[in-house]
Amino acid sequence: MSEQLMNILFWVLVVPGTVVLGLVASWIVRKVSALVQWRVGPPLLQPAYDVMKLMGKEILVPQEAQRIVFLAAPLVGLVGVLLLSIMLWRITLSQTAFMGDIIVAIYLMVLPSLALILGSSGSGSPHAAVGTGREMKLVMAYELPLILAFVVVIIKAAGSVGPGGQLSLAAIAQQTPALSLSGMLAFLAALLCVQAKLGFVPFDIAEAETELGSGVLMEYSGALLAVWKLMQAVMLVALPLFLGMVFLGGFHATLPAPGHVPFFAAALLVLAGARLLANRSKLMDVLSLLVFIGLCIWVGLGKYVLIVVLLILIKNTNPRVRIDQAMRFFWVYCGGALAAAVVLASIGYWWDIRWL
Amino acid sequence: MSVKIWALKKSVWVFHVNTGACNNCDIEIVNMLTPKYDVERFGIKLVGSPRHADALLVTGVGTEQAAIRLREVYRQTPKPCAVFLVGACACGTGIFKGGYHVAGPVDEIIREVDPDAIIAYVPGCPPKPEAMISGVVKVLSAI
Numbered sequence: 001m002s003e004q005l006m007n008i009l010f011w012v013l014v015v016p017g018t019v020v021l022g023l024v025a026s027w028i029v030r031k032v033s034a035l036v037q038w039r040v041g042p043p044l045l046q047p048a049y050d051v052m053k054l055m056g057k058e059i060l061v062p063q064e065a066q067r068i069v070f071l072a073a074p075l076v077g078l079v080g081v082l083l084l085s086i087m088l089w090r091i092t093l094s095q096t097a098f099m100g101d102i103i104v105a106i107y108l109m110v111l112p113s114l115a116l117i118l119g120s121s122g123s124g125s126p127h128a129a130v131g132t133g134r135e136m137k138l139v140m141a142y143e144l145p146l147i148l149a150f151v152v153v154i155i156k157a158a159g160s161v162g163p164g165g166q167l168s169l170a171a172i173a174q175q176t177p178a179l180s181l182s183g184m185l186a187f188l189a190a191l192l193c194v195q196a197k198l199g200f201v202p203f204d205i206a207e208a209e210t211e212l213g214s215g216v217l218m219e220y221s222g223a224l225l226a227v228w229k230l231m232q233a234v235m236l237v238a239l240p241l242f243l244g245m246v247f248l249g250g251f252h253a254t255l256p257a258p259g260h261v262p263f264f265a266a267a268l269l270v271l272a273g274a275r276l277l278a279n280r281s282k283l284m285d286v287l288s289l290l291v292f293i294g295l296c297i298w299v300g301l302g303k304y305v306l307i308v309v310l311l312i313l314i315k316n317t318n319p320r321v322r323i324d325q326a327m328r329f330f331w332v333y334c335g336g337a338l339a340a341a342v343v344l345a346s347i348g349y350w351w352d353i354r355w356l
Numbered sequence: 357m358s359v360k361i362w363a364l365k366k367s368v369w370v371f372h373v374n375t376g377a378c379n380n381c382d383i384e385i386v387n388m389l390t391p392k393y394d395v396e397r398f399g400i401k402l403v404g405s406p407r408h409a410d411a412l413l414v415t416g417v418g419t420e421q422a423a424i425r426l427r428e429v430y431r432q433t434p435k436p437c438a439v440f441l442v443g444a445c446a447c448g449t450g451i452f453k454g455g456y457h458v459a460g461p462v463d464e465i466i467r468e469v470d471p472d473a474i475i476a477y478v479p480g481c482p483p484k485p486e487a488m489i490s491g492v493v494k495v496l497s498a499i
Contacts, residue, residue, distance in 0.1 A: 030396070034394070037391060039391045040394050040396075041397065042397065046366075046367065046399050049366035049367040049399055050367045050369075050399070052359065052363035052367075053360075053363040053364050053367045056363060056364065057434045058434035059434070060407060127405075209404035213405045214403065214408065217405070218405045218407065220407065221434040222434055
């Protein structure tokens with residue numbers, strides 16, 4: 001296929017592809033949570049049904065809301081994560097990168113939380129206001145360890161590329177910092193920060209359904225809520241991809257060779273058949289999940305699956321923490337571990353010890 | 357059947373309103389989410405805000421205090437939405453009929469706000485989770 005055709009295909013497919021992958025990922029989150037709790041769980045298309053239903057519902061805007069902020073915030077958040085995921089796909093698939101793109105990515109990663117804070121504070125509801133306060137504190141808590149974790153990676157990368165080159169994601173994705181001591185520490189801390197960024201359970205303090213009535217999203221209804229749900233779904237694609245590129249050595253797009261196509265088609269057929277029969281037995285459900293994970297590993301997304309599964313397991317085995325516990329956790333424990341990791345990485349760089 | 361209604365049937369998010377119930381029906385509602393019944397199979401999910409809801413699960417007799425809030429919650433629920441009256445009290449005030457604190461059967465309170473509201477009755481004291489699920493199925497097939 002010619003270069004130009006690939007380019008056109010990329011730009012046509014990237015946004016719908018990311019959204020579809022995000023919806024599938026959010027189904028996996030719900031399904032695996034259900035299997036962990038020994039339930040059956042929702043069908044494959046459930047996230048799509050939810051979004052379609054919300055699109056058809058009435059949009060209520062509270063009387064005291066700042067209309068423009070309230071209406072624009074979900075779109076800003078969605079555009080932010082879509083931009084981030086386009087950047088990551090572009091770097092993964094065609095190695096096009098520019099100097100300092102990791103800094104752009106860090107900024108784009110803040111956009112969803114920022115949009116959430118703006119939208120909920122614009123909605124003029126006391127519950128949302130409490131949620132906004134918590135979200136702000138949470139952002140302040142996890143941004144510092146997250147950036148420190150990236151600093152560790154940048155120090156690790158400095159050994160192998162030219163001056164300035166360590167700020168480019170394509171260069172960082174060439175190596176695997178998680179195989180060293182400081183890199184492993186940074187990866188684990190960044191994983192927990194991403195858990196908080198996604199609003200997953202130990203850190204779902206801002207959305208706290210039982211006490212705040214879904215907190216930051218409380219006043220949103222209809223299509224606006226659907227945009228928030230889409231944003232959360234796309235974040236489920238973009239953030240694990242980013243973690244995989246920074247810490248685990250990136251995704252090398254190994255699309256199946258022509259000889260593999262029959263196997264690939266057979267695997268897809270098994271997946272579709274298992275999904276069709278899934279209502280009859282749990283075994284078919286588990287089978288289809290396994291086939292799906294196998295397909296992901298086949299096209300080079302195995303690291304993505306690993307990160308998502310880690311996130312889901314942390315989500316399902318922990319109760320919600322209070323905001324002060326979360327701040328102490330991120331600043332004292334994660335911050336301390338990462339300060340140690342930065343020192344280790346610097347020592348390793350100075351005396352050229354790779355495993356530090 | 358339009359796409360809108362079709363998608364609504366596939367994903368019903370419910371909000372639980374207690375208008376002075378004795379907590380028996382409420383426990384049975386939570387029971388629907390447990391592994392034994394697992395209504396998430398059908399896309400039914402309990403949500404924390406009436407603005408996210410497609411159906412209100414109302415329990416309790418509808419006291420004078422709660423009636424004001426119930427009307428407000430119904431107004432804040434984006435339409436189209438359905439109302440499920442769960443338990444003998446909600447269906448017709450039960451043993452509290454004529455009590456000094458009773459604002460009337462819950463369906464009348466809701467009809468004051470919206471005469472065309474879709475209201476389903478699930479009687480019982482408390483109703484079994486199977487009865488509630490069958491109520492949901494009946495309403496969805498009637499829409």
